[in-house]
Amino acid sequence: MSQAQTGSDRRREAWLNLAARWILGGAYVYMGGAKALQPVDFLKLVRQYDLVHHATVLNAIAAWLPWFEMACGLFLMAGIAVRGTALVSLVLLIPFTAAVLHRALALKSLLAISFCAVKFDCGCGNGEEFICRKLAENAVLIALSVWLLARSARCDSIQGGSS
Numbered sequence: 001m002s003q004a005q006t007g008s009d010r011r012r013e014a015w016l017n018l019a020a021r022w023i024l025g026g027a028y029v030y031m032g033g034a035k036a037l038q039p040v041d042f043l044k045l046v047r048q049y050d051l052v053h054h055a056t057v058l059n060a061i062a063a064w065l066p067w068f069e070m071a072c073g074l075f076l077m078a079g080i081a082v083r084g085t086a087l088v089s090l091v092l093l094i095p096f097t098a099a100v101l102h103r104a105l106a107l108k109s110l111l112a113i114s115f116c117a118v119k120f121d122c123g124c125g126n127g128e129e130f131i132c133r134k135l136a137e138n139a140v141l142i143a144l145s146v147w148l149l150a151r152s153a154r155c156d157s158i159q160g161g162s163s
Helices: 002-037 039-048 055-078 082-111 131-162
Strands: 119-121 128-130
Touching (some): 002 039, 002 055, 039 055, 082 119, 082 131
Antiparallel strands (some): 119 128
């Protein structure tokens, strides 16, 4: 009985991992694709964050980041290098979320409006969005990345321990 339950738990976890990989991977493919189709617009949005001032670095970000995001998304969807890609996802999402938050706080002060009323194009491919929605979306993407990172490490330790 417990053997059947264990098999059922494994199938459920496999489906959850698959869903997490496809949701996160799909988001990266969509966001990267939107940026890749409009590189000049994306470059303008990157400039608005005022984090990078060197033209060559700005152009490199605008040219390569969309393709890198799409590659990460495809890796996740295909189940290739899931742990590494989940870690890269966190490395991308956490500073980006902090930059979006910083920009939203600046706009809130400038416009003298409530925080959740702040709306701007963060460069994610969805056009202008309310900041609270974007932060919630990023929190979900971060949670999925953490889930995949933890589950991939757990699966590796289980497989390593059983040999």
